[in-house]
Amino acid sequence: MGIKSAAKQLVRTALETATNILSSNKVGRIVFEQMVNQSMERTRLVNYQGLEMRFSVPNQLNHFRVTTFATKEPETLAWIDRLPEDCVLWDIGANVGLYTVYAALRRKCHVVAFEPSVFNLELLTRNLHLNGLHQQVTLLPLALSDKMGSNLLRMTSTEWGGALSTFGKDVGWDGQSVREIFSFPTYGLTMDQALGLLCLPAPDFIKMDVDGIEHFLIQGGSKVLKEVQGILVEINDDFTEQAEVSSKLLREAGLTLLEKLHSDLIEQYAIGFQNTYNQIWGRKS
Numbered sequence: 001m002g003i004k005s006a007a008k009q010l011v012r013t014a015l016e017t018a019t020n021i022l023s024s025n026k027v028g029r030i031v032f033e034q035m036v037n038q039s040m041e042r043t044r045l046v047n048y049q050g051l052e053m054r055f056s057v058p059n060q061l062n063h064f065r066v067t068t069f070a071t072k073e074p075e076t077l078a079w080i081d082r083l084p085e086d087c088v089l090w091d092i093g094a095n096v097g098l099y100t101v102y103a104a105l106r107r108k109c110h111v112v113a114f115e116p117s118v119f120n121l122e123l124l125t126r127n128l129h130l131n132g133l134h135q136q137v138t139l140l141p142l143a144l145s146d147k148m149g150s151n152l153l154r155m156t157s158t159e160w161g162g163a164l165s166t167f168g169k170d171v172g173w174d175g176q177s178v179r180e181i182f183s184f185p186t187y188g189l190t191m192d193q194a195l196g197l198l199c200l201p202a203p204d205f206i207k208m209d210v211d212g213i214e215h216f217l218i219q220g221g222s223k224v225l226k227e228v229q230g231i232l233v234e235i236n237d238d239f240t241e242q243a244e245v246s247s248k249l250l251r252e253a254g255l256t257l258l259e260k261l262h263s264d265l266i267e268q269y270a271i272g273f274q275n276t277y278n279q280i281w282g283r284k285s
Helices: 003-022 026-041 060-067 074-081 098-106 118-130 191-197 214-219 240-252 264-269
Strands: 043-048 051-056 088-092 110-114 137-140 149-155 182-189 205-208 230-236 256-261 276-282
Touching: 043 060, 051 060, 051 098, 051 118, 074 098, 074 205, 074 276, 088 098, 098 110, 098 118, 118 137, 182 191, 205 214, 214 230, 214 240, 230 240, 240 256
Parallel strands: 088 110, 088 205, 110 137, 205 230
Antiparallel strands: 043 051, 149 182, 230 276, 256 276
């Protein structure tokens, strides 16, 4: 066990002990409840190129997401900056909604945000509320897949803002079995079915980040993809099946790979993600 892991375990043990002590009496339970409530009320203001946004930061993970807003995925922000105003954006794998909020405020996009994680939904809704986006964003707590039906959402984390989950498949971002610590049954459907059955506005653009099952979602979205102007999708070049199937289907939809990018932050800190890129596909004029 490394120093960082050992330190985390030490802190976790200390917190468990403190929680048990507080929970053993009424006054302690009230104190503990207030601590949790105060944690959920913590927010942080982000100013990016003159645009102010406020996000909920109840834990270290979300604090990291907010403090690295400008540096974690600058290519995603630049892509959003180029979207036409008032377009319809589907944010598939919205997590806690950082890019949903940015697109809605910066480009006045009408965003359909797909996020099935119960742990992320609370922060996503809080972030929409904090930024007054009730009219511009539609939140769908549904999983997308290559077919309709009930299946398991397998999760590697139960933290608020956690990622690397998968729906309906035992495959993660690296093409390997998911290191599942929590799962629950939920309902999924394809992009084409979401458009038709839910009467959603057709997307002009799609942002997709679903941690390894992108190619399955793409398989279920042939009609949608033939009409979109562009898509930003996260692809791991080391996950050959994902990369090859996604590329083939996007080309069949008439799209062209324009760029594939990731930030220096990925190169430095995201071990194992060095060959994972945000691919930007569009239609040549």
